[in-house]
Each structure stands twice: as structure tokens, then as C-alpha cells.
Amino acid sequence: MMFKVQTINRHRMKVDGEGVTTLVGLYGCPLQCKYCINETVLKEAPYKEYTPDALLQVVMQDYCYFVATNGGVTFGGGESLLHSEVIQEFIRILPEHVSVNLETxxxxxxxxxxxLLEPVHQFIIDIKSMNGSIYEAYTKLPNQRVLENLQYIAEHNYQHKCRIRVPRIPEFNDEADIENSVSVLRNLGFENIDVFSYIIKED
Ligand code: SF4
Incomplete structure (x- = not known):
């Protein structure tokens, strides 16, 4: 099993997980968001392959920072959960006291x-919109799987591991839709919810 890695960014502080983190950007995404923040993941862009052992060697350079700050490794992308099996393998060989977070x-x-629900420290979930029509217009995919996964997480009491991001998406949603998304999420027991605005790149 190999990771397809596009980027590795070390020494990140409280931006994608607790403490100091190393962000590992993985290749590929099932969505086609209109305002994709990382369009290279949608194309046949170059990536480098790493075995779990090889990636461990890279991230362990910062072991002392991780232990001192409760930090660790954050897998992003793209869609990190396209790489679920190799992440599971990586977690099996990761030393204690190094946490793993997922952006998904x-x-x-x-x-x-x-x-991954048990071993992962935090899931950072960009929900887009809880409204299926808005979601599909923006991403080109239905949100059925998102809803099923949120339901599963809620039924098994893992909400405390989730930080859910609800974006303001220009031309796609509005404040009423954001309020609705937050309300549906709160009813499922999610409390750590960030509302934020997408910053659109100028062409
Ligand atoms: S989920 Fe992220 S990487 Fe995937 S298409 Fe949307 S913005 Fe791009």
C-alpha cells in the first residue's frame, strides 16, 4: 500500500489540528467544487508515492514538537479518506503520543x-451545505454519503471528534442555508461548528 502525496508542510501551528502539525496533502478527490482550493488534486498532477514506513520517517523529524504540543499529522487533500486503508496502516506503526487528524x-x-473513528484524533469536515440541491450544484455529486456518514458518527457518539466547517459559498448558498445546516448538525449532536467564508481566487 502506498500514499500518493502531493505536498508535505511541516511546522503548522493550530491551523489543522491541535499543537504543531505536519500537513500531508494526498492526491485525488471525488468532488468537483466550483471554487476548489486545490485544483491540482482534480487533475493528473504529479505526486510522490510513499510507503507508510517512508512517510513515517519524514514526519518523525518533528516528533519532539508533536509530543510537546499534543500535535501530530494531518492528512488533507483532496479527500484524505480515499486513502483510508493506507492511513490505517500508518496509524498502526505510529508511535504513541502522535495524533492523526483528517480533513475530509x-x-x-x-x-x-x-x-478510523477510534484511532483518529480529529476529523475536520467541510460540509459544504446540508441542503442536497445546493450541495450537488456546487460539487457535482449528491450528499447522500455525507448524510449517512454523519448519521453513523452521531449514532456512535463520535461527535466530539469532529470539527465541522460550514462555508459561505458565493452564488450557491446564503445565511438562511447556513443557519439550516448549523441547525441540522446541532440536532445530530455536533457542537464544534465553524462558519466561515470561502475566499474566491481571481482569474
Ligand atoms: S473537496 Fe476540496 S479538493 Fe475536493 S474538489 Fe472540493 S475544494 Fe477541491
């Missing part, structure tokens, strides 16, 4: 999510 849209099969 949750628009993946439940099989990719369930095995």
Missing part, C-alpha cells in the same frame, strides 16, 4: 470512515 468532505463509502 465525508463523501466516501462508510467502509472508509468506520475503521
Amino acid at each position: 468532505s465525508l463523501n466516501v463509502k462508510q467502509d472508509a470512515v468506520i475503521p
Whole structure:
């Protein structure tokens, strides 16, 4: 099993997880968001392959920072959960006291999510919109899997591991839609919810 890695950014402070983190950007995403922040993941862009052992060697350079700050490794992308099996393998060889966080849209099969609910420290979930029509207009995919995964997480009491990001998406949603998304999420027991605005790149 190999990771397809596009970027590795070390020494990040409280931006994608607790403490000092190393962000590992993985290749590929099932969505086609209109304002994609990382369009290279949608194209046949170059990536480098790493075995779990090889990636461990890279991230362990910062072991002392991780232990001192409760930090660790954050897998992003793209869609990190497209790489669920190799992440599971990586976690098996990771020393104690190094946490793993995942950035995800949750628009993946439940099989990719369930095995990681226990070992992952935090899921940073960009929900887009809880309204199926808005979601599909923006991403070109239905949000059925997202809803099923949120439901599963809620039924198994893992909400405390989730930080859910609800974006303001120009031309796609409005304040009423954001309020609705937040309300549906709160009813599922999610409390750590950030509302934020997408920053659109000028062409
Ligand atoms: S989920 Fe992220 S990487 Fe995937 S298309 Fe949307 S913005 Fe781009």
C-alpha cells in the first residue's frame, strides 16, 4: 500500500489540528467544487508515492514538537479518506503520543470512515451545505454519503471528534442555508461548528 502525496508542510501551528502539525496533502478527490482550493488534486498532477514506513520517517523529524504540543499529522487533500486503508496502516506503526487528524468532505463509502473513528484524533469536515440541491450544484455529486456518514458518527457518539466547517459559498448558498445546516448538525449532536467564508481566487 502506498500514499500518493502531493505536498508535505511541516511546522503548522493550530491551523489543522491541535499543537504543531505536519500537513500531508494526498492526491485525488471525488468532488468537483466550483471554487476548489486545490485544483491540482482534480487533475493528473504529479505526486510522490510513499510507503507508510517512508512517510513515517519524514514526519518523525518533528516528533519532539508533536509530543510537546499534543500535535501530530494531518492528512488533507483532496479527500484524505480515499486513502483510508493506507492511513490505517500508518496509524498502526505510529508511535504513541502522535495524533492523526483528517480533513475530509465525508463523501466516501462508510467502509472508509468506520475503521478510523477510534484511532483518529480529529476529523475536520467541510460540509459544504446540508441542503442536497445546493450541495450537488456546487460539487457535482449528491450528499447522500455525507448524510449517512454523519448519521453513523452521531449514532456512535463520535461527535466530539469532529470539527465541522460550514462555508459561505458565493452564488450557491446564503445565511438562511447556513443557519439550516448549523441547525441540522446541532440536532445530530455536533457542537464544534465553524462558519466561515470561502475566499474566491481571481482569474
Ligand atoms: S473537496 Fe476540496 S479538493 Fe475536493 S474538489 Fe472540493 S475544494 Fe477541491
